[in-house]
Amino acid sequence: MYTPIAWHEEYSVGVKELDDQHKNMLRIINTLLIGQKDEYDPLGMADTISELIHHAYIHFAAEERYLDQTNYPERKQHILEHVGFIMKTLELSVQVKDGSNDHRLELLRYLKGWYSSHVLVSDRFYIPYLSAANMK
Numbered sequence: 758m759y760t761p762i763a764w765h766e767e768y769s770v771g772v773k774e775l776d777d778q779h780k781n782m783l784r785i786i787n788t789l790l791i792g793q794k795d796e797y798d799p800l801g802m803a804d805t806i807s808e809l810i811h812h813a814y815i816h817f818a819a820e821e822r823y824l825d826q827t828n829y830p831e832r833k834q835h836i837l838e839h840v841g842f843i844m845k846t847l848e849l850s851v852q853v854k855d856g857s858n859d860h861r862l863e864l865l866r867y868l869k870g871w872y873s874s875h876v877l878v879s880d881r882f883y884i885p886y887l888s889a890a891n892m893k
Contacts (some may be wrong), residue, residue, distance in 0.1 A: 759788040759865050770884050772892050778816040785809045786868050801852040827886035
């Protein structure tokens with residue numbers, strides 16, 4: 758449905774744990790992007806979305822721990838973005854699981870846009886704080 762997002766080293770935040778989690782999140786999103794080519798499989802898609810949400814909880818907790826440790830000044834706003842992602846993804850997951858309408862495009866647009874705007878933009882702002890704290 759959509760072109761997968763390729764990982765590039767310039768996406769790295771410089772902390773292996775967070776980079777590995779970002780790569781895994783990207784892998785799951787790409788599974789959704791390329792996995793729904795023809796036939797709409799709402800239950801299969803819902804399972805993959807559940808995997809994404811589970812991984813997001815783990816990743817967000819780790820990322821927020823780093824933000825706490827570095828006294829990142831925009832921590833609260835960053836956490837609100839995480840909460841918004843969980844809420845919107847859960848909402849879209851319910852719609853997908855319902856299966857009465859094909860909500861793939863809305864979900865895929867949202868996930869691709871969120872990854873691009875959050876991971877590849879918002880997360881860039883905390884990199885200097887991680888670097889200053891010598892976190893790897």
